[in-house]
Amino acid sequence: MDPGARAGASAHAGARAGGPRASAGGPAGAAEHRRGPAGGGPAAGAGARAARRLLARARAAAALPSLQGEYDQTIDRDYQLDQAAGTADALTQDLGAGRGARVRATWDLGRLVFNPDELRAARAILDAAAERERVLVAVTQLYFERQQLLLEIALLPARDGQEAIGRRVRVAEIEAVLTGLTGLRF
Secondary structure (H helix, E strand, C coil), X not given: CCXXXXXXXXXXXXXXXXXXXXXXXXXXXXXXXXXXXCCCCHHHHHHHHHHHHHHHHHHHHHHCCEEEEEXXXXXXXXXXXXXXXXXXXXXXXXEEEEEEEEEEEECCCHHHHCCHHHHHHHHHHHHHHHHHHHHXXXXXXXXXXXXXXXHHHHHXXXXXXXXXXXXXXXXXXXXXXXXXXXXXXC
């Protein structure tokens, strides 16, 4: 096994075990940037705070009532014919208009004990952690592939111009992907 691949494998194993994820030869600040939730770096702290806020909002939402509102407006036209004996017939019109508003607040007390939204929030947190781990592994592999290519360029002469250009293009491609994934310049 060549030294670059061995370093990549040990860094990958350290990443899985929660240990340091950057070698001494890594870029400045890369160790802090690539720390996952177990490493406790700034990115992990922001993710943990967001996760706590998401769970707290799911719990607090259960304490809020469900509101329903209604507004009624009625126009009632009533005609009445009065035909009493001994008097003249009288036709009267009664205009009864009404307006009403109702608001209903209901609480689902069962959601105070167990809110299904908490499960969805916890699942979203786990998915984010899995995605963070996937990106961490990809960044680690790309970083050490870049290190290996840089060593090959420095120590092993290319057989022809095509091979030299291919190495340089691959290094540039890896650096572009690493910059996109981490925000760091390589």
